[in-house]
Amino acid sequence: MAAGFNLSPTAIAAGFRLETFAEIGSTNALALQRAAAGEADKLWLVTDHQTGGRGRRGRPWVGQKGNLAATLLIRPTVEINAAAALGFVAALALRDALDVVLPRDRVAIAPDGGDLANGGRFTLKWPNDVLANGAKLSGILLETSGVGTSDVAVAIGIGVNVVDHPSGTPYPATDLKEIGSPCSAGELFFALSDAFVDNLRLWRDGRDLSAVRDKWLRSAAGIGSQVAVDLGGRIVRGVFETIDADCHLVVREPDGRAIRIAAGDVHFGAVASVRDQ
Structure with a gap:
């Protein structure tokens, strides 16, 4: 069992439970195993040393000792x-938690000169990344099991670069230590467990995404800027206008057509302006 991880009183009162690990391969993989075995609702699986994490499209998620991996x-x-x-609920909860643990006197300035005014110090990159200083701080991965509405289980995996970050990644990365935050993985998780309660209520069991959408847009990175979206082989280019009622990305192409995208990899700025090779 890993020391230093605790649920907030609000999370405990809302019925959330916690298991911690000194080291684990993948918190998401274990969560899905537990789901298949009949595990109940509202269980956090948390470590500061994940050795076999994965991101979207099967990409590895490198987790150095001291970083946060929570599902x-x-x-x-x-x-x-x-x-x-x-995934949007999780991003909002993490952004709220980061606002709690990062010293208030620090101001984010995007390295490419991008505008962070809408989101403050931390911004949200569609669909599932949290940025700090314009670089990737965290990734969120949703995995599901079951069918219909009676036996669906969702593993919401959140990986945060607390003390270290990978280099040579397609999108610039950073970590909390690099941007001047002294917080530990345990301190961040405590704030995250607290923030998740309110943001999950905002979701209203999926009945109405408008409140989630509105709050997400207030912290969105890149609205009004040029984007390139990789759809797994096809690139869509244009201006990032908004997200729609279903939280799909809306891109206005040069010919004026609005394209709605349910899944893809987004790149901003200079990268988005490069023509396909």
């Missing part, structure tokens, strides 16, 4: 497609 296993009474918005 929340929940069983929402919604269809799997509706559960996809939980």
Whole structure:
């Protein structure tokens, strides 16, 4: 068992539970195993040393000792497609938690000169990244099991670069230590467990995404800027206008057409302006 991880009183009162690990391969993989075995709702699996983490599209997520890897296993009474918005809920909760643990006198300035005014010190990069100083601080991965609405289980995996970050990544990365925060993985998780309660309530069991959408847009990175979205082989280029009622990305192409995108890798600024090779 890893020391230093605790749930907030608000999370405990809301029925959340916690298991911690000194080291683990993947918190998401274990959560899905537990789900298959009948594990109940609202279980956090947390470590500061994940050795086999993974990101979107099967990419490895490198987790150095001291970084945060946390997965929340929940069983929402919604269809799997509706559960996809939980990634936005997780991003909002993490952004709120970061605002608690980072010293208030620090101001984020994007290294590429981008505008962070809408999101303050931390911004949200569609669909599932949290940025600090314009660089990737965290990734969020949703994995599901079950069908219909009676046995759906969702593993919400959150990896945060607390003391170290990978180099040579397609998108610039950073960590909390680098930007001047002295907080530990345990301190960040405590704030995250607290913030998740309110943001999960905002989701209203998937009945209405408007509050989630509105709050997400207030912290969105890149609105009004040029983006390139990799759809797994096809690149869509244009201006990032908004996200729609289903939290899909809306890109206005040069010919004026609005394209709605459910999944893809987004790049901003100079990268978005490079023509396909």
